[in-house]
Amino acid sequence: MSTGIGARVRxxxxxxxxxxxxxxxxxxxxxxxxxxxxVRSPHAHAAVKGIDKAAAEAxxxxxxxxxxxxxxxxxxxxxxxxxxxxxRDGSPMNIGAWSALATDRVRYVxxxxxxxxxxxxxxxxxxxxxxAVDYEPLAAVAQxxxxxxxxxxxxxxxxxxxxxxxxxxxxxxRADAGLAAAAHVTEVExxxxxxxxxxxxPRSAIAIHDEAEDHYTLYTTSQNPHxxxxxxxxxxxxxxxxxxxxxxxxxxxxxxxxxxxxxxxITCLWAAMKTGRSVKxxxxxxxxxxxxxxxxxxVTRARMGFDKNGRITAFKVDTIxxxxxxxxxxxxxxxxxxxxxxxxxxxxxxxxxxxxxxVNTNTVPVDAYRGAGRPEATYLIERxxxxxxREMGMDxxxxxxxxxxxxxxxxxxxxxNYDSGDFPALLDMxxxxxxxxGFAQRKAEAAARGKLRGIGYSTFIEAxxxxxxxxxxxxxxxxxxxxxxxxRVNPVGTVEVLTGCHSHGQSHETTFAQxxxxxxxIPIENISIVHGDTDKVQFGMGTYGSRSGPVGMSAVMRxxxxxxxxxxxxxxxxxxxxxxxxxxxxxxxxxxGTDRKMAWHEIGLAAYTAHNLPADMEPGLxxxxxxxPVNFSFPSGCFICEVEVDPETGVTEIVRFxxxxxxxxxxxxxVVEGQVHGGVTQGIGQALLEQVVYDESGQLLTxxxxxxxxxxxxDVPSYAIAHGCTPSPNNPLGIKGxxxxxxxxxxxxxxxxxxxxxxxxxxxxxxxxxxxxEALHRAxxxxxxx
Amino acid sequence: xxxxKLSVNGRAVSRDVPGETLLVDLLREHLRLTGTHVGCxxxxxxACVVHVDGRAVxxxxxxxxxxxxxxxxxxEGLADGGGLHPMQQAFNENHGLQCGFCTPGxxxxxxxxxxxxxxxxRDLDEPAIRHELEGNICRCTGYENIVKSIQxxxxxx
Numbered sequence: 001m002s003t004g005i006g007a008r009v010r011x012x013x014x015x016x017x018x019x020x021x022x023x024x025x026x027x028x029x030x031x032x033x034x035x036x037x038x039v040r041s042p043h044a045h046a047a048v049k050g051i052d053k054a055a056a057e058a059x060x061x062x063x064x065x066x067x068x069x070x071x072x073x074x075x076x077x078x079x080x081x082x083x084x085x086x087x088r089d090g091s092p093m094n095i096g097a098w099s100a101l102a103t104d105r106v107r108y109v110x111x112x113x114x115x116x117x118x119x120x121x122x123x124x125x126x127x128x129x130x131x132a133v134d135y136e137p138l139a140a141v142a143q144x145x146x147x148x149x150x151x152x153x154x155x156x157x158x159x160x161x162x163x164x165x166x167x168x169x170x171x172x173x174r175a176d177a178g179l180a181a182a183a184h185v186t187e188v189e190x191x192x193x194x195x196x197x198x199x200x201x202p203r204s205a206i207a208i209h210d211e212a213e214d215h216y217t218l219y220t221t222s223q224n225p226h227x228x229x230x231x232x233x234x235x236x237x238x239x240x241x242x243x244x245x246x247x248x249x250x251x252x253x254x255x256x257x258x259x260x261x262x263x264x265x266i267t268c269l270w271a272a273m274k275t276g277r278s279v280k281x282x283x284x285x286x287x288x289x290x291x292x293x294x295x296x297x298x299v300t301r302a303r304m305g306f307d308k309n310g311r312i313t314a315f316k317v318d319t320i321x322x323x324x325x326x327x328x329x330x331x332x333x334x335x336x337x338x339x340x341x342x343x344x345x346x347x348x349x350x351x352x353x354x355x356x357x358x359v360n361t362n363t364v365p366v367d368a369y370r371g372a373g374r375p376e377a378t379y380l381i382e383r384x385x386x387x388x389x390r391e392m393g394m395d396x397x398x399x400x401x402x403x404x405x406x407x408x409x410x411x412x413x414x415x416x417n418y419d420s421g422d423f424p425a426l427l428d429m430x431x432x433x434x435x436x437x438g439f440a441q442r443k444a445e446a447a448a449r450g451k452l453r454g455i456g457y458s459t460f461i462e463a464x465x466x467x468x469x470x471x472x473x474x475x476x477x478x479x480x481x482x483x484x485x486x487x488r489v490n491p492v493g494t495v496e497v498l499t500g501c502h503s504h505g506q507s508h509e510t511t512f513a514q515x516x517x518x519x520x521x522i523p524i525e526n527i528s529i530v531h532g533d534t535d536k537v538q539f540g541m542g543t544y545g546s547r548s549g550p551v552g553m554s555a556v557m558r559x560x561x562x563x564x565x566x567x568x569x570x571x572x573x574x575x576x577x578x579x580x581x582x583x584x585x586x587x588x589x590x591x592x593g594t595d596r597k598m599a600w601h602e603i604g605l606a607a608y609t610a611h612n613l614p615a616d617m618e619p620g621l622x623x624x625x626x627x628x629p630v631n632f633s634f635p636s637g638c639f640i641c642e643v644e645v646d647p648e649t650g651v652t653e654i655v656r657f658x659x660x661x662x663x664x665x666x667x668x669x670x671v672v673e674g675q676v677h678g679g680v681t682q683g684i685g686q687a688l689l690e691q692v693v694y695d696e697s698g699q700l701l702t703x704x705x706x707x708x709x710x711x712x713x714x715d716v717p718s719y720a721i722a723h724g725c726t727p728s729p730n731n732p733l734g735i736k737g738x739x740x741x742x743x744x745x746x747x748x749x750x751x752x753x754x755x756x757x758x759x760x761x762x763x764x765x766x767x768x769x770x771x772x773x774e775a776l777h778r779a780x781x782x783x784x785x786x
Numbered sequence: 787x788x789x790x791k792l793s794v795n796g797r798a799v800s801r802d803v804p805g806e807t808l809l810v811d812l813l814r815e816h817l818r819l820t821g822t823h824v825g826c827x828x829x830x831x832x833a834c835v836v837h838v839d840g841r842a843v844x845x846x847x848x849x850x851x852x853x854x855x856x857x858x859x860x861x862e863g864l865a866d867g868g869g870l871h872p873m874q875q876a877f878n879e880n881h882g883l884q885c886g887f888c889t890p891g892x893x894x895x896x897x898x899x900x901x902x903x904x905x906x907x908r909d910l911d912e913p914a915i916r917h918e919l920e921g922n923i924c925r926c927t928g929y930e931n932i933v934k935s936i937q938x939x940x941x942x943x
Contacts, residue, residue, distance in 0.1 A: 010878055017886030018874040018893060020821015020861035027820035122806075200825040200833060200925050201887040252823075252887025253925050285826035505885030505926045670881045677928030678884065705830035705923070713919035713929040718912070742928075 004518030034277035037124035041106035044140035044698020068101030096156025098326035100263035107325035110290030140698035144322035155360035175353035178314025182305025186388035194297035201252020207272035224542020251504035295369025297322035324365035338373030344412035382748030430660035454757025458749035464737035465550030465633035482628035485555035493601030500540010501552035546737030558625035650773025664736035679742020687750035795863025810845035832922030842898035861890035882935030884926035
């Protein structure tokens with residue numbers, strides 16, 4: 001059975017997970033282990049008048065109680081944001097200071113003011129409750145629109161009006177002209193509900209300080225350990241990079257929430273130095289709801305103009321994005337360059353203009369969550385298309401079809417240059433798989449059972465493969481977004497691939513190995529993938545933004561090119577043949593058309609014994625590469641969702657869900673389909689179930705799985721998946737990335753289907769039974785009364 | 787509370803642990819069986835499911851002393867010898883896991899539901915599996931391949 005590119009190879013990493021031998025951060029325990037518990041604000045906004053630590057310090061088993069004044073006094077730097085955004089008036093963004101432990105003011109429920117280090121987790125928690133903090137509550141604001149109102153409570157003194165930036169993209173005059181000339185203008189007001197990412201493994205950190213070497217080690221639940229080390233060194237002054245090792249072992253899901261370097265990791269490292277103990281912290285789920293970066297939380301007004309034939313003339317968008325109390329690492333990029341640049345969707349739109357006002361509120365920071373900006377753009381565009389179709393009396397699929405971009409490359413009006421795609425083909429594929437021709441009959445059959453059946457489309461595009469470094473830099477990014485790889489062929493011919501990407505569910509140990517198996521024909525068992533440790537892998541940018549395939553694997557391909565070139569030279573020299581005549585097949589290198597050959601292990605051995613190498617060749621067989629993409633990749637897709645709504649209860653059942661995706665080249669279809677299943681389920685969660693709720697005073701009302709409704713197995717259907725393929729021209733594999741598509745494309749497909757079923761667009765996410773029932777009654781009192 | 791005696795994965799265990807110790811802490815912290823995971827603090831996620839006397843139990847919701855004298859099986863003790871239990875095998879064959887964190891709980895719940903349905907002579911079809919998985923949350927897989935894994939294992943158990 002093939003283990004190369006395109007094969008459904010079973011995962012190499014599974015064995016340790018299915019036997020309970022995975023090694024997650026919380027599974028690790030050191031000899032001198034101490035445990036941290038944080039003292040967190042119960043107020044959304046308050047002045048800190050004093051902290052009385054005496055009672056906690058006096059408790060047996062308490063090692064230290066440390067506060068923010070001590071932390072800043074030791075020179076630990078404030079938490080940074082990694083992407084500078086310029087407002088449309090040319091002014092820089094306004095950023096309020098964020099200390100890992102708050103000193104004089106707390107700004108959200110859960111903001112930490114102190115940490116207790118104790119001999120057990122239970123002792124640490126008990127002692128944390130004994131720390132008496134004198135808070136003077138201040139007026140708070142939790143909703144983004146309210147935060148912009150005049151007289152709203154100020155989250156930071158140096159962020160006037162709570163406005164972090166007021167950004168624009170596109171050409172306003174052109175968009176206005178397009179709207180003025182339109183035969184029909186559709187106006188929408190749309191909220192994108194706030195979500196908690198909810199990786200099932202809670203965040204965790206273990207810090208170790210080796211006093212003799214003045215060296216630190218951090219085990220952490222990170223998607224990007226090298227970025228963590230860079231930021232901890234360069235900005236937080238914990239230790240210089242060569243004195244800090246960051247290890248992200250097995251990590252139980254991330255979805256964006258484990259990109260950021262949080263206050264807890266910084267505090268644990270600092271506390272390890274202060275106490276001389278290894279310091280461990282693991283979040284409880286309720287702590288995760290309070291402190292993990294949330295996602296989405298946009299409020300948008302938009303207008304889309306159409307000519308008399310249904311062609312889009314212009315799109316104008318005004319969005320307010322909630323950034324929470326502090327500006328997190330990628331929080332500024334998410335509602336701008338990952339949102340505004342996607343406002344063209346799959347459509348040829350001649351004029352686009354968008355503004356984004358990013359605001360502080362007294363809520364936990366909001367940052368990138370699976371899809372990051374692209375789900376918000378997609379939901380806006382795809383809801384607008386459906387609403388417009390209903391208003392104009394057109395078929396939603398046909399309205400999409402006549403507006404599709406059909407020739408590539410395509411320069412949008414919002415910076416991006418789409419490299420490839422075939423949107424009509426995806427629509428056709430999805431319609432066939434969804435049997436849309438039979439929908440009317442199914443709707444009638446459902447009606448006979450008293451159910452309202454509806455169908456919804458979402459035709460979407462993403463910008464993935466983050467990101468071309470120069471382009472990102474020119475737009476304000478503080479880092480380059482290339483990726484690195486090193487391929488080491490050992491003397492016995494086994495291969496290790498070191499990558500700067502990080503797998504926390506993405507199956508890299510299998511799919512990256514497939515690249516090597518494909519190239520040299522060697523057994524996949526003889527290939528290991530090494531990642532997640534800054535002492536092993538020199539540098540890398542980690543895994544997010546569907547980048548491991550298009551960027552990380554591309555780096556591996558480049559390193560494999562170099563290894564292959566050296567192998568050819570070695571074999572040609574040893575077999576006295578021309579390099580051009582060497583064929584590498586099935587773990588052997590042969591001189592074409594002869595029986596002269598070297599087995600793979602003989603080649604490795606030859607490279608390392610170095611007894612007979614070409615005159616100018618260095619011994620060894622190890623090559624590295626950095627790959628910096630020239631453009632984003634542009635996965636696209638068409639989702640079709642069919643629902644049945646019970647008018648008696650408002651309960652929505654998803655009865656059919658079809659995904660037709662174009663991810664370019666697929667390395668392992670089994671893994672890619674798994675990514676789609678998971679992404680779509682998160683999208684269905686957003687559409688039907690999930691919402692983080694803060695009340696007016698900034699209290700978090702959804703702080704556990706009792707209050708925050710996660711999708712469960714019986715909330716979602718079985719999925720039908722089809723793949724189209726237009727390879728990306730911008731990387732050696734033609735790969736586009738698949739991690740985020742489901743979460744990006746699914747929410748509008750679901751809501752469009754519900755709107756179709758109940759005959760009104762007066763419905764928002766999450767479309768709970770109560771909301772659906774109420775919408776139905778508002779729109780169709782007669783039907784509802786039947 | 788005195789000495790707690792029970793059997794874990796077929797081995798007699800005797801430990802002096804405080805009365806408030808949760809079963810999951812006994813397993814993870816005292817016995818260092820870290821395959822049983824903690825994903826929430828309200829008994830919702832099911833990452834901590836183990837078997838107590840052959841029945842699925844959320845180990846975060848049970849005091850260790852409450853299972854004194856019981857036979858506890860964790861993910862580490864599910865398979866006989868060095869092989870894999872059919873449920874473990876099925877999760878690998880059907881790509882029933884991604885990050886692996888919820889997986890031990892899913893596998894232990896899967897084994898439990900198959901055994902219960904077989905004992906009752908009931909058909910464990912897809913809707914039944916989805917209903918039975920109510921107490922296990924996965925954020926990675928969308929459940930599709932977990933359902934397939936359990937269906938596939940049920941045919942072999």
